[in-house]
Amino acid sequence: MYSIPFRHIHLDFHTSGLIEGIGKDFSKDQFKQALKAAHVDSITLCAKCHHGWMYYPSEKFPMHPHLSFDLFGEMLSAAKELGISVEAYLSVGYDEVIALAQNQYLMRKQDQKLDSTTDFFTPGYHQFCMNTPYLGRICDQIEEVLSIYQVDGIFLDIVGVRTCYCASCMQTAQDQGIDPSDASQMQSIWEHTYIHYIEQVKKTVERVQPGIEIFHNSGHINRGRLDLMHVNSHLELESLPSGGWGYDHFLLSSRFVQHFGKPYLGMTGRFQFGWGDFGGYKHPNGMRYEVSRFLANGAGCSIGDQMHPFGKLEDGLYSIIGTIYQEVEAKQPWCTDVTAVTEIGVLSTESAGNYHIDGVNASLLQGSSDIGAVRILQEGHLLFDILSASDSFTPYKVIILPDRIALSEELENRLDTYLQNGGKILATGISGIKENGKLSKRFGVYWKGQNQSIPNYIEPCSPVISLSSDSFVMYQGSQEIEILEGDSPTILGFIQESFFNRSVEHFSSHYHTASSLDRKGPGMVQNEQTIYAVWNFFSEYALKGNLAAKYLVLESLKKLLERPIISTSYPSQVELSIMEQKGLSRYVVHILHGSKVVRGKNMEVVEDHLPVPASDIEIQVKQPIHSVYLVPTGEKISFTFVNGSVRFTVPSFTCHQMICLCYGENNNED
Structure with a gap:
């Protein structure tokens, strides 16, 4: 069973083959110190990037031409020495190393333009179709990584049911008597392509490292496709508010998955703009608010970063993450094994x-x-x-x-x-x-x-x-x-x-x-x-x-x-949720406020945390409440309980306040 990490780092490393000195500043000790300072308990490390380079000495596939040592192996070893669980990252949809040489395997639109980046004159990645021999390359890469390194899971990126009119998909349509101009008929090919990819990956993983976690990332959990959601051992809700997702996306996605009983992470990033935004930094208050939101909605926490090509984590950034994850660590006992009310x-x-x-x-x-x-x-x-x-x-x-x-x-x-x-x-x-x-x-x-x-x-x-x-x-x-x-x-x-x-x-x-x-x-x-x-x-x-x-x-x-269930005088900008820890006989009330403002062109950011004044709250519950206290400090709050209704006053706070309502004999108040 997947044990949800609460303090995860998703560490990208998409690096052009034109850049020299890859990893020259990497220090295992510095890497460990940064992760320790950040209070990290889990990390995703890049074994293969979007550019198609491997970051270890591969026998079958090209290692980054300017990398002189086993960077992935060294990062993995450092994390394991700290007791940190590791997910191996492999880019599936992109592989720029072979995009020109094997362009017959690239996805095509109906007009035969390329997908993602429409041509070879525009900078950007080109997406491969899994209904081609390229799928064999992916499975071989997964097998090689898992044969060399012991990991806790794999993160496979840029995948999903894709619209494609490449030569292979057109040939499949012809073989099956499908009219390629009818998208509804072509859909059966695209569906089969993805399911076949899922099956082949699963076979590969189970053959080499059976039982590890597998997540296939499409960037959005499709609410119309439970079958595609359940092919994952857990879910990672990629949702960088300033990167195109907005602040609505995570809330919508988490409220969709929270009742399925499948573990899930909320994924944001340190980036001000979006993935790979070198030199762009979200305000720490923004990260704190987003991570608090994850906890309030039953999710573990993931913060995305992209390591500099020279291979050094930024001490200042990881110190900031540490202040946020230290707070998460203190709250974690009240956020595990929860059910949303x-x-x-x-x-x-x-x-x-x-x-x-x-x-x-x-x-x-x-x-x-x-x-x-x-x-x-x-x-x-x-x-x-x-x-x-x-x-x-x-x-x-x-x-x-x-x-x-x-x-x-x-x-x-x-x-x-x-x-x-x-x-x-x-x-x-x-x-x-x-x-x-x-x-x-x-x-x-x-x-x-x-x-x-x-x-x-x-x-x-x-x-x-x-x-x-x-x-x-x-x-x-x-x-x-x-x-x-x-x-x-x-x-x-x-x-x-x-x-x-x-x-x-x-x-x-x-x-x-x-x-x-x-x-x-x-x-x-x-x-x-x-x-x-x-x-x-x-x-x-x-x-x-x-x-x-x-x-x-x-x-x-x-x-x-x-x-x-809830009656309160809080203004509409204040967010509330209630999670129940049935095994510990308690409810945990989450109250949140992020002061969102628009910066630049329609970009919502959180920069300041304004104090939320003390307010009364009334909650309808099924069990008699015998104790109410603030989390994680344990400070007791006076309350009344009458006819299934518990009333109390929440003191003033900034960003995130948790209140524990205890009931039953099995309650543990710490």
């Missing part, structure tokens, strides 16, 4: 929608409904999991269907059964709405199609918290519904349309036309177990920051939940 399940649109996210860059636009749900629920201090279409709905008081959940017959039947058993549903947009559908009948509405007024407006039937207006714009428009005959749901809001849609002939004011203020039918309805809204509330918030959409969702969830 949740009350809401959000069905992911990436899992049950009608689209696929191709990596992290498309996540904001394509996955906007998922991101909007995460933002709203986190800011509302509600506890939730992100679900796949195949997950059980039973553990949750409320299931959210955000904006565009495509219903298969099987999924609709499962949701209908969930309602029959007393569950509750909040649905928005096209989710759950189809002609004569079971859920549509449960909502008490008949779907008529897309409302043609874009944007249009919502006229809520009761005031929206913090906002005082009679109607609010919804930029993406809405669906159009009728109340089913004989049904009498509570109407929570009406549709208002603009005077006209904006066009060359018809426009008014700067942006869009004002509401006509006339009601054009119901837009938000509540039945005993459901609330349905015709608007895309979640993507409205993700893409437009539409506060009315956020507050309407939170008000709806208050109606459905009746009594949320």
